[in-house]
Amino acid sequence: MASKTEAKQATPTWKSLETLIAGFAIAMITLHLVLRFGTSSAPTIVALPLWGVLVLGGIPLVWDLLLKMFRREFGSDLLAGISIVTSALLEEYLAGSLVVLMLSGGEALEAYAVRSASSVLRALSQRMPSVAHRKRGAEVEDIALDELAIDDIVAVFPHEICPIDGTVIEGHGVMDESYLTGEPYMMSKTPGSAVLSGAINGESALIIRAEKLAVDSRYAKIMEVMEASETQKPKMRRLADKLGAWYTPLAVAIGVAAWIATGNPVRFLAVMVVATPCPLLIGIPVAIIGSISLAARRAIIVRDPSSLEMADTCRTLIFDKTGTLTYGEPKLVQRICADQSRDQEILGIVGSLERFSKHPLAQAIVAAASEAKLAPHSVSEINEPPGQGLRGIVSGRNIEVTSRKKLLAQQPELLNQLPPQAGGLECVILVDDVYAATYQFRDTPRRDGASFIKHLGPRHSIRxxxxxxxxxxxxxxxxxxxVGIEDVSFSQSPEQKLDIVNAExxxxxxxxxxxxxxxAPALMAATVGIAFGQNSDVTTEAADVVVLDSSLQKIDEFLHISRRMRRIALQSAIGGMALSIVGMMLAAAGYLSPVAGAICQEVIDVAAVLNALRVALPPKSMIDFEPSESEH
Incomplete structure (x- = not known):
């Protein structure tokens, strides 16, 4: 824990030093120009401000680059170090000072760009309330947000920001969730509706039950993204290092060739100055951080920035079944009664009893009874021992809901009365100890599952x-x-899932x-692991990407964000390098002096960063598939 803290403290200190160096370089270069063109001072006096830049600014920067070399980190910023040293040796102090300004100013420019890309998240962090209104009986008390516990009752007054994730238990109204979901709609809230921390309440007060601690809420997870995006820059430079692997030796080769061909080492310096690879050093991290910000606004948490680089290169997509291609909510699909004429009567009785059960199938039966508009019956003497089914008295009749296996263990003679066992889940119902019905359930496929699977090949190159x-x-x-998947594996243990993912x-x-x-093991083994983050902290910790809204559309959005990030990052990096190579050729031919080359490179840097900042601006649409008519 101490090392992490030290790392977080060290980074801002170094950033502040580079900002100071950039400011000092600007002041000294300005003083040099004033002395050079506005006075008749001696050459030594004129050069003195530049010596200060190279000594006080250049030495720390070159020392940092040397430390990287000792660690075998041969990044593309090595060119800047070569330029500073060469300019000092050739007494081209102004060119060397401009390179110091480029390198230190580039870091300051990156910090500014990162702040711009993360502006939405920063606005969110300033909006979150620090207190919550906890309700106990008739009294309401204000407490610190981190004092809220699960199952606490919280009042959210009109126009307030919801402080916690929970469920409405009293009140009817609407909430604005656009800051969190990106959808510009007021969402209706009634008892039973889920509410998100950070949403803005409407005109009516709502009473909610807290379902998560403040540190585990939707809002807190988004804030974690902002912090992580600012501390994981080393991982985000892999794409830059791949491009720099050929760019750096090419630049050195052009510079050496110009030196050898002309016998003038200043040509080498001019090439090195133009070659300083700020589009690589700044443009790509800015594009990635901007994409993390955009994803967070769409309820997609990018835990590992490298997943943004890799997702668009993936050609195999492997799904777990429950909760990903299904809703994870069983639906009652078949009611088989011993006397089919009693179907509605039995459904009303069982639905009344299941209102008091926490079994996963209970809600499906209650929903079916509600859809049939059946009036609830009076219920008493409820008994639901773990694993033993549900018993109760409904309107004076003994009702039991149990499993086929338990029923046949007690009454094997009923085997011939039961229907054949089908796929999915089922329960058996007894009324006054007499077999009455078998209910069969299936986990409902997601409405957009088939069209999502169908579009993966043409749109995302998933083979x-x-x-x-x-x-x-x-x-x-x-x-x-x-949903249209032919390659399936069933009855797989976590270990077997892991083996399959490793093989693929x-x-x-x-x-x-x-x-x-x-x-969790399969998520960690895949190139990119995506978790629907509603159910398990273990799963979300193992994943590279967490989709807070369990939706296939969010996966599609992430794939598009990844592709867009790579495209814009490569535009900034390759476009900047192409312009730099043109500048290097001009410098090698003698058309650009070291000073002119430094100014030229600064213009290229600004253009590359401005292009990279585009990635944080949401496009009109990030979804390119629609549910087919049969799925509506």
């Missing part, structure tokens, strides 16, 4: 889609047919999408 699940074969194949990633870069604890 292979797979489904890997721990569920039974019948359930997995049923879903695969619904060895063939081609892969993306794995999951949402359960058992998906």
């Amino acid at each position: 292979r889609t797979m489904m890997v699940s721990g569920d039974r074969e019948s359930e997995v194949r049923y879903l695969a047919e619904q 990633t060895a063939k081609a870069n892969s993306i794995f999408v999951g949402d359960g604890i058992n998906d």
Whole structure:
């Protein structure tokens, strides 16, 4: 923990030093020009401000570059160090001072660009309330946000910002969630509706039950992104280092060739000055940080910035089943009654009882009874021992909801009365100890699943889609047919999932999408692991990317953000390098002096950074697929 703290403290200190160096360089270069053109001072006096820049500014920068060389970090910024040393040796002090200004000023420019790219997140951080109104009985007290506990009752007054993630238990109104979801709509809120921290309440007060601690809320997760995006820059330079691997030796070769051909070492210096690779050093990190900001605004948390670089290169997409291609919410799809004429009667009775159950299937039965507009019955003597089913008295009748296995263990003679077992889940219902019905459930495929899978190849160059699940074969194949995936693996343990992902990633870069604890190993093994972050902290910790809104559209948005980031970053880097190479050729031919080359490079730097900043501006649309008519 101490090392992390020290690292965080060291970075701002060095950034502040470079900003001071840049300011000092500007002041001394200005003084030099005044002495040179505005007075008749001796050459030694005229050069004195430049010596100060090279000594007080150049030495710390060159020393930092030497330390990188000792660590075998041969980055493209090595060219700047060569330029500073060469200018001092050739007594081209103004050119050397301009390179010091470029290198130190580039860092200051990057810091400014990062602040601009993260401006939306910073605005969010300033909006969050520091207190919450906790309600206990009839009293409401203001407490610090971090004192809120799960299940606390919180009042959100009109026009206030919601301080915590939770569920509405009293009140009806609307909330503006556009800061968090990007959708410009007022979202209706009634008892049972989920609310997000950071949303702005409407005209009506709402009473909510806290479901997460403040540190685990949606708002807190977005704030973590802002902090992480400012401390992970070394990881974000891999693309720059790949480009710099050929750019640096090319620049040195052009400079050496110009020196040898003309016998003039100043030509070498001019080439090195023009070659200073600020588009690589600044443009690419700015593009990545801007993309992290844009993703966070779309409820997509990028935990590992390298995933933005890699996602567009992936050619295999592997899905877990439950909660990714399905909603993770079983639906009652079949009601098979011993006496079918009693279907509505039994559904009303069972639905009334299941209102008091926390079993995953209970909500599906309650929803079916509600859709059928069946009036609830009076319920008493509820009993639900863990793993033993649900019992209760509904309107004077004994009702039991149990499993096929438990029923046949007690009453094997009922085997012939039960329907054949189908894929998915089921429960058996007894009324007054007499078999009454079998209810069958399926986890509903996502409405947009088929069109999403279909568009992956043409739009994102995904050559292979797979489904890997721990569920039974019948359930997995049923879903695969619904969404159009042919390559399926079923009844897979976490270890088997891991083996499959490792094997596929060895063939081609892969993306794995999951949402359960058992998906964590596979998420870590894939080139890019994407987690739907509603269910498990373990899963989100293992993932490179966390989608806070469980939606296939968010995966599509992330893929587009990744592609757009690579395109704009490469535009800034390669465009800047191309212009620099043209400048190097002119310098090698003697058309650019070292000073003119430094000014030329500054213009290229500004253009590259301004282009990179475009990435934080949201395009009109980041989704390029639509659910088919059959999916509506």
